[in-house]
Amino acid sequence: MKRFLPQSLPSWILLILIAGLLTTQVATLSIVSRDRTESNDVLELFRLSERAYTLVKVLYAAPGPERKQLAAALSNSANPLSMSDQPAVTSVIAADDSLAELEDVLVARLQEFGVTDARIRRVSARVPTNTAPGPGAPDPDAGLIERQLSALAEDFSQSDGLAASIKFKDGQWLNFVTPIAPVNPIFTAQTLPLFISVAAIVIAMSIWAMRRLTAPYTALEQAVKRIGEDVKSPPLPEFGSSEYKSAARAVNAMQAQLKEYVADREQLAAALAHDLRTPLTRIRLRLELLRKSPLRQSLTHDLNDIEAISRSVIDFATYEIVDEEQEKIDFWSLVDSVTDNYPQVSFDKPARASRRLICMGRPIALRRCVTNLVDNAVTYGGKAHISLAPSGGDILLTIHDEGPGIPQAKLDEVFQPFRRVESSRNRQTGGFGLGLTIARNIARRCGGDIKLENDVKGGLRAELRIPRIA
Structure with missing residues (x-):
């Protein structure tokens, strides 16, 4: 699992930023979608209430025998309407509290028009049996508004609805169905490219800003590695954010102290090895005064070893001092x-x-x-x-x-x-x-x-x- 996780601080920051943006966007869209659904439900109940008021007011003024003819004249395929002796909504108990409350509101509002009962139920979408284009199908050369109206009418014809049965005091029932306006999804063929473009721009700008923000720290890392390889490398430039300038200033101070320490060590070793040459030379001269003996040969051999060690120490201590x-x-x-x-x-x-x-x-x-x-x-x-x-x-x-x-x-x-x-x-x-x-x-x-x-x-x-x- 760890191999799939980021390994650097900029990657972690970028991952957290993108995850936060996506979480916020999803939560916002979810809230907006829920509010749209709730607002649409209230709006549909309002439309049904207004339509019921208009129909009841018109039909109440008509004599009883003419109501069926008038209802048939007002009915259409999208908004069916009829008068009968039996209610189309047979269930007496409402499906939820909002429909039950709306029933009470309608009875109280329409009581002056002789309404004694109201029943409202939700009905499923009607599946069209004939998929062939009807006589009202728009012409392919039609304008934008005509095509949009045709598409909206088709959506209404296949959407869910609210069925209402309203009883007059003479026993007749007014039955009608109000289609529920379809709620367009948030992501459509038109809006999805916009969402993707905005998200891509935000991510690209985040990556650019993160790289620009962390670029000095990358230079700081490379400079520290360079100091490890060569303590005499040029100091870090002190620019950028205040945090980076403080870090660069501290690294430069550390490098200066290291340079002084290394220089002191090199000079000390070189001086010690160099100063050994004088007594070694005197010892060699005094050995020449001795007669040939095994002791002289042993001392000469040891002296050569000491001189070789001194040369090696000088070489080791001075190879960094030479400014080449x-x-x-x-x-x-x-x-x-x-x-x-x-x-x-x-x-x-x-x-x-x-x-x-x-x-x-x-x-x-x-x-x-x-x-x-x-x-x-x-x-x-x-x-x-x-x-x-x-x-x-x-x-x-x-x-x-x-x-x-x-x-x-x-x-x-x-x-x-x-x-x-x-x-x-x-x-x-x-x-x-x-x-x-x-x-x-x-x-x-x-x-x-x-x-x-x-x-x-x-x-x-x-x-x-x-x-x-x-």
């Missing part, structure tokens, strides 16, 4: 120039169409990212095979080495600083666990990412994805 402008890069040429320095690497030369792989990034940083990946593959795998190809809107660089691979549980750990599969710090078995960390940070800053996975045929496969531009 982004530019268009021929990624194929960049990878080709990197692999030329590694005889252990075989580069599958792509087709001419695949060579036009252009991306946007910082040239030195991106070259360093590729170099770290290739160096990692050569260091731990001995040999590496590289392929380059477009993949959707990205450039896909695949590096497959011939090493033992990495345990599945540690595929994510190797991206953390100073984490290695081989736990020692022996430079003969690898670096200090910063190469992949730097490579992934550079890739993410360019809008891409790096993924590691063990190949089923053996070895480790590293995939670098970088957004491609036209």
Whole structure:
């Protein structure tokens, strides 16, 4: 059930708005339809009362023997009228309270014309037995008013009615039927397109207003993601509603604090690593004064490790400090120039169409990212095979080495600083666990990412994805 529900706040707001409008519209139409029905019922009772008054007044003045002739003359197919010795409405008990009250009103109103009783009942619609057009059928070339009158007459002939039987004091009964005016439905062939058009306009305007209202928040979401990838990204523009401006102002303040924190961390690490060079240099000079001995060799080896660690820390701390402008890069040429320095690497030369792989990034940083990946593959795998190809809107660089691979549980750990599969710090078995960390940070800053996975045929496969531009 949840998969059919909206997953975003604008969709929820739009759904609630449309549901509220539909509920209000349905409720309004229901109320209007009920009021129309009630008003029409009262109006029909009024029409029957007025017709009964007119007929009784006319027939009362006529002598008894002439009433039947006069009633027959006044009768027609749409409004039947007759005089008889027996009532057409045989039931004495009214069907509902409104008809019973109307009977009492008629008797009281027509008492001066010798009326002693009145009976009113509802009758069902009469189904015509002859569907062929009669002599009064309108001509196809008739005007609008004539066609409307003909259609209305046909509706009256097939509508329900109110049958009335009114008794004079001489025992004769006046029987007549008053057709009930048909109530047109709210939704017709003429009104339905109007309702649909209005609803479509309201929904379209709601969608437009919702998108315009939530557009700054979408930009806010994208900016926060961009800050997560690159803390040095431009700050958010503070425009729009007061709520959005407050949120943008808070995000910009947070970004500024993060930039200061990261800069302080980078400068601190770089300063510490740099300051270590001076005492290390003095130690190396003093070691030269010592005679050859196993202790001197051990100290020299340890000193080399300390210097390597210092260089790694400096590289890790300063790669973000370098302010390098982004530019268009021929990624194929960049990878080709990197692999030329590694005889252990075989580069599958792509087709001419695949060579036009252009991306946007910082040239030195991106070259360093590729170099770290290739160096990692050569260091731990001995040999590496590289392929380059477009993949959707990205450039896909695949590096497959011939090493033992990495345990599945540690595929994510190797991206953390100073984490290695081989736990020692022996430079003969690898670096200090910063190469992949730097490579992934550079890739993410360019809008891409790096993924590691063990190949089923053996070895480790590293995939670098970088957004491609036209």
